[in-house]
Amino acid sequence: MKILESFAQDVIAKRQPATASIADALRDAILKGVLKGGEPLRQDAIAKQFAVSQVTVREALRILEHEGLVEVAARRGAVVYSLSPDDVAEITDLRATLEGSLIKAAMPSLNAQDFEMAQATIRQLEQTSDIDELIALNVVFHKCLYGKANRPRTTAILDRLRISLEPYLRLLWNKTGYKRQSQDDHKKILELCREKKIAEVEKFLRVHIEKTGREIEDLLKSLATNS
Known part of the structure; x- marks a missing residue:
């Protein structure tokens, strides 16, 4: 996901714990409208972008799901949550x-x-x-x-x-x-x-x-x- 490139660079530079750092970066991208409601969040692409495992990405997405920013559905995967x-x-x-x-x-x-x-x-x-x-x-x-x-x-x-x-x-x-x-x-x-x-x-x-x-x-x- 090329749109996350600058967020990924910031995370890597900070050298923070991976799961929290990925959640922080994705949260920032969602709140600033870089990632918009309904947009799919492909775990493999995010993992590659941030140089982490898909397990780490999955844990980060669960944090954001708990916050109400991401929806994780069976088969459909994770998407940015859209409020009605x-x-x-x-x-x-x-x-x-x-x-x-x-x-x-x-x-x-x-x-x-x-x-x-x-x-x-x-x-x-x-x-x-x-x-x-x-x-x-x-x-x-x-x-x-x-x-x-x-x-x-x-x-x-x-x-x-x-x-x-x-x-x-x-x-x-x-x-x-x-x-x-x-x-x-x-x-x-x-x-x-x-x-x-x-x-x-x-x-x-x-x-x-x-x-x-x-x-x-x-x-x-x-x-x-x-x-």
């Missing part, structure tokens, strides 16, 4: 519920330093147009506000859900107007957190997440219409 609008609606509802519970649990422990970190992240988001930075900073902002919830299992589930949406979030961040809309919501969320308005921030956070979910659903429908 219904999938997105379900993930959106789960994200809204989980993030609401996390921010509620974290609220009593949030202090001025946490709020300043969140504010600084908003400023950084304003100043960048790099998609990798936008995605990373968006995650940082939300974690500034629920990082003190001390619920690692919930956070791990939420991270998996976020990763499954990331290829589509990248497309949204490139859309005209989406960044401004998201930033306005971030400022409102932070304001409500500063004022310790727990019920209000839970409600607005759900609105924020559902708004993004609907944008992704519309995007998927548009892509299906134009394909």
Whole structure:
């Protein structure tokens, strides 16, 4: 798979454990849209590209299957997972519920330093147009506000859900107007957190997440219409 050449070179240069490294490289390629939904992932070709065994590739694909990025089916083999609008609606509802519970649990422990970190992240988001930075900073902002919830299992589930949406979030961040809309919501969320308005921030956070979910659903429908 020639499209993975640069990812393979990076992995080989880092000399990390093979299975995790292959999973990292494939994940990066999927999230950045180099490997698109529905695209087959041939184990023999990937193994040759990365100079590893097919067993190693198979283990890496299982990691990505667990994360919801790859689908491994009997006879058909592995393919990049494609979300449907219904999938997105379900993930959106789960994200809204989980993030609401996390921010509620974290609220009593949030202090001025946490709020300043969140504010600084908003400023950084304003100043960048790099998609990798936008995605990373968006995650940082939300974690500034629920990082003190001390619920690692919930956070791990939420991270998996976020990763499954990331290829589509990248497309949204490139859309005209989406960044401004998201930033306005971030400022409102932070304001409500500063004022310790727990019920209000839970409600607005759900609105924020559902708004993004609907944008992704519309995007998927548009892509299906134009394909």
